[in-house]
Amino acid sequence: MESCTFRCSRISPTMSSKPTMGTNFHKTVILFAFSIANSGLLFSQDLGLYADQSYKKVFVDTDNFGASYLDVLESLYPSVRPDSVKFSMLNDLAYYWHTRNLGKALDFTRRGLQLARAANNVLWEGRLQITEAAILLRMEQLDLAEEVLNNAMDKVLEKDLAHLYTQLGYVYERRGKLGKAADYAMQSLKLGKELGDIRAVAMAYSDLGNLFWKQKKYDAGLEYGLKSLALFEERGINDLDYDFTLFVVGNNYLSLGKHEEALKYLQHTIAIGERYGFYNNLSDGYMVLLEVYAHLNEFEKAEEAGTNALKYAELLDNNFLMMRSWLALGKIENLQGHHGTAIDFLEKSIAIATDDFGDAFFLSQAYEALGKAYAGNHQYKEAYTAFARYDRLKETVFTAEADNRISLLRTEFEVADKEGKIRSQEALISKQQTTQQLIMVITGLLLLLLLLAYISIRNKFKVNKILEKQNQEKEFLLKEIHHRVKNNLEIVSSLLSLQAVGMEDENMLSKMRESQHRVQSMGMIHQKLYTGANLAAVEMKSYFTTLGEYIIDAFGATDRIQFEVPMPPLEVDVDMAIPIGLIVNELLTNSLKYAFVGNQKGKISVSLRKVDQKFQLRVRDNGVGKNTHAKGESSGFGTQLIALLTKQLDGTMELNTHGGTAISIQFQPGKAA
Incomplete structure (x- = not known):
């Protein structure tokens, strides 16, 4: 029932809020640059531009774009003014490529950092550092990622901090410190609610759903995952985070034994991942899909899903995903009784997870599965050693402190949420009392209007009945006219036929018949x-x-x-x-x-x-x-x-x-x- 759940990192495409008048001016400048560089090309390609052809931020303003749009961003950003738009374009490129090619994503980010520092733009330097940290996190450089995030904290605006806290939460989740990760998720949630940032709130719910899953609190994980999905769907953009949240919901459904529900959400996350090339989410999704098919006894499909999970992990060159892919393949071999093959796969998984791997959660799963494989292969000494290692790792992850901290955070959040609802209800009651008299007056007017409407409708009904009767009479008369015209034409035809009877001239007779x-x-x-x-x-x-x-x-x-x-x-x-x-x-x-x-x-x-x-x-x-x-x-x-x-x-x-x-x-x- 356990599977991959860690998204490694998610980069925000931009940390900008709603466009201001200055932003619209910047978009006009971008449009002019695009028009000069591409002439009519932009009109013939599906670049995901607005009707006025202004620049659209990837996965913020649009999710409807193709590779040609990214090519245009890459080719034109050097000549774009102002610099803030140039930095936004580089951040978009990093956001997209960090799901497919970490080296290329890091290159775009560091180009942006170099330009921001040269322009002495501290705000965008901080924002791009958040992006850099997210990529470093996926490259297994956890300490450096944390250092970069702490360095960025004093440079960015308050509205950017929710995303920064999210990245710090991933660092601690990756280290297996689930209580600390939950602290950062709650800080992001609180800030998102204060600022009215739907995306930040949705991401926090998604992270909490994932953390509850790791704590084996599957009902709570499903609850928060579904709350996150509702907010993402209200936003109407299919991005990396929405895609991952579909996976979180599917994973919790699997752990609750609801395999058909899990299958539906996992197929959705894979469809979005295939559309945009989210290699990390595709690897995650296929890993859990493997377990669903295994529980449904569809082992051929399960093995195919495991192969796909490994393929996308290798394409991204991510050790964390590769380790978990081999782990998933080892588990399915155990289920089928192929213990020798399972041992090979699980040893590959553990070999990838070096001493500084950091994630005791999945490493403990690998040793647990390896212990079962050894036991099934009658290698009891090796099984004992593997299970002992599993117990030690499990104790570092599922600590009472982490469990209590997550439960306490959830309680604090629910209490605060209920207090907010109570205040809202009190305000609503006050408004209702203020408007009661007005409602009574309006009700009286409505009753009067209803009475007048009834009289009007009744009169109109009578008129309609009269008109309907007249229409029926006219229709009858018109049919009768057509009937009589037809009869008269038949009489003419008969007269022509009678006239032709006495004719001997074949030519005249033929003409009479044709006339008839x-x-x-x-x-x-x-x-x-x-x-x-x-x-x-x-x-x-x-x-x-x-x-x-x-x-x-x-x-x-x-x-x-x-x-x-x-x-x-x-x-x-x-x-x-x-x-x-x-x-x-x-x-x-x-x-x-x-x-x-x-x-x-x-x-x-x-x-x-x-x-x-x-x-x-x-x-x-x-x-x-x-x-x-x-x-x-x-x-x-x-x-x-x-x-x-x-x-x-x-x-x-x-x-x-x-x-x-x-x-x-x-x-x-x-x-x-």
């Missing part, structure tokens, strides 16, 4: 209107299907002509539907008359689609093609009618005779006259 089809196509429009839900528009897919079946049946070609309408349902205004229907009627008639010689079988398709804000009507057949059509077809009334209707729609027509005949007409919506 045109009238019928318009009648179908009105039929669709009075039978449909929308009285102002026609659903064209259904209309084309009905029209096509009617015309094919009128030509007696049902058995040999296959008709298709390959289009989705589409509603069109009635003013456009009528000319479209007439065009399709003419094109279908032409296809049936000229495209299929004799009793040739074939296929006709009609579609209407909206493409790029335009309608596209397409009628295609696979008949003999345009060249074989009857002579004089192109100058007939039908062709003239199609051209006239296309012009009415303000459209353009294209003809394609390859593999049949395809006619495409494009027109704008709402163009029918």
